[in-house]
Amino acid sequence: MAEALRLIGFKHSVYTWVVRLALHEMGMAAEYVEADPFAEPPDKVLSEHTPLRRVPVLQHCDFRLTETAAILRYLDALSARPSLQPSKPKALAQMAQVIGLVDSDVYPVMIRQVFSAGFYAPAVTGAVRDDSAVVTGIARAGPVLSVLEQVASDGRQLNGHVMSLADLHLAPMMSYFVRVPEGNAMLASFPALSAWWGWMSAQDSLRMTDPLKNF
Ligand SMILES: N[C@@H](CCC(=O)N[C@@H](CS)C(=O)NCC(=O)O)C(=O)O
Known part of the structure; x- marks a missing residue:
């Protein structure tokens, strides 16, 4: 995986923590960009990435992904480590x-x-x-x-x-x-x-x- 991953998240967000934990367990790194989903007026970085303005968002080159469950499956597929999805x-x-x-x-x-x-x-x-x-x-x-x-x-x-x-x-x-x-x-x-x-x-x-x- 040559291209860098970018994670847009919020420091205390539990879902952002889920993705950070997954990156750690999978031995992967991502550039981190802080964005507050509760900000008023809305955070510009986040609004550019998702109309729902929720974190986390994963960016991989021109591929952008929201929804933590989907992000974890994508990371698992990219990871060089054994899959964290059971086969049975x-x-x-x-x-x-x-x-x-x-x-x-x-x-x-x-x-x-x-x-x-x-x-x-x-x-x-x-x-x-x-x-x-x-x-x-x-x-x-x-x-x-x-x-x-x-x-x-x-x-x-x-x-x-x-x-x-x-x-x-x-x-x-x-x-x-x-x-x-x-x-x-x-x-x-x-x-x-x-x-x-x-x-x-x-x-x-x-x-x-x-x-x-x-x-
Ligand atoms: N279904 C989303 C939920 C993400 C989510 O609810 N994130 C919270 C922070 S932990 C958020 O951005 N909330 C802002 C809002 O609901 O307006 C996922 O799985 O990623």
């Missing part, structure tokens, strides 16, 4: 299941509700913690964690010894979620998922790419 049909399907669940439920509930109100606002922006948003989000997180627990219990994915794109997609989200004490307590009631998290949270790649390690 059930494992491959469960990898896609976890990634879909992250996008449809984990991010809106565990990040935008629980983490934003329970950690990001008070610890990073200095705003008041929104307890009611945390309580509502924690209640909504239960069924989501139950599905992930089923996958981890099956042992094909989130098994704590073979990494796939599912681990990379979920780990930064889980890391943000457990920074809220109620999130951390809730995870403890899911044994297979907790065992996975014990393994995943000890990975150097996750710790080294953590955007909030100083908070």
